[in-house]
Amino acid sequence: MTTHPHAASRFCMHCGERLSTATPEGDSRRRLVCLRCGFIHYINPRPVAATIPVRGDGRLLLLRRAIEPRAGKWVFPGGYMDVGETAEEAAARETREEALLEVVNLSLLGVYTRPGPGVVVIVYEAEARGAGGAGDETTAVAWLHAHEIPWDELAFDSTEAALRDWVRRRSRP
Numbered sequence: 001m002t003t004h005p006h007a008a009s010r011f012c013m014h015c016g017e018r019l020s021t022a023t024p025e026g027d028s029r030r031r032l033v034c035l036r037c038g039f040i041h042y043i044n045p046r047p048v049a050a051t052i053p054v055r056g057d058g059r060l061l062l063l064r065r066a067i068e069p070r071a072g073k074w075v076f077p078g079g080y081m082d083v084g085e086t087a088e089e090a091a092a093r094e095t096r097e098e099a100l101l102e103v104v105n106l107s108l109l110g111v112y113t114r115p116g117p118g119v120v121v122i123v124y125e126a127e128a129r130g131a132g133g134a135g136d137e138t139t140a141v142a143w144l145h146a147h148e149i150p151w152d153e154l155a156f157d158s159t160e161a162a163l164r165d166w167v168r169r170r171s172r173p
Helices: 087-099 157-171
Strands: 019-022 031-034 046-054 060-065 078-080 102-113 119-129 138-144
Touching: 046 087, 046 102, 046 157, 060 087, 078 087, 087 102, 087 119, 087 138, 102 157, 119 157
Parallel strands: 046 119
Antiparallel strands: 019 031, 046 060, 046 078, 060 138, 102 119
């Protein structure tokens, strides 16, 4: 299971004092707090923005991951948002980086979360512009019809949930 990158923080980012765990006044959870300056070090989820790129013929793009976690498994393009960009901008940027593909007309498909690793995945369906290709974090790309999705080879449970929602949305009259 992936853990949040700041979960093991030991020192206050404001004053450098060693952090302690305590329940801050008015809160109901134990948190990392600095007893010197009072700073509360919240461990918040990290937003991921992604696209399911779709061609005019209805095929979607999936990528085979070249990196861990889940190297070798299939996923649609996506990644962590950068400060200063919208979810849509991040999703389009990640698609360019991972699939060498431009996307337009992004439409929110859904938001996917689960307890544990602290990730919120924001997924858009998007119109693909071009053929795409394998970026630095990708070993292969495939344009697939819905019935060709490799359900047993998907990288993450959020990938499966979003693709199932996409298939349901597409099958509605």
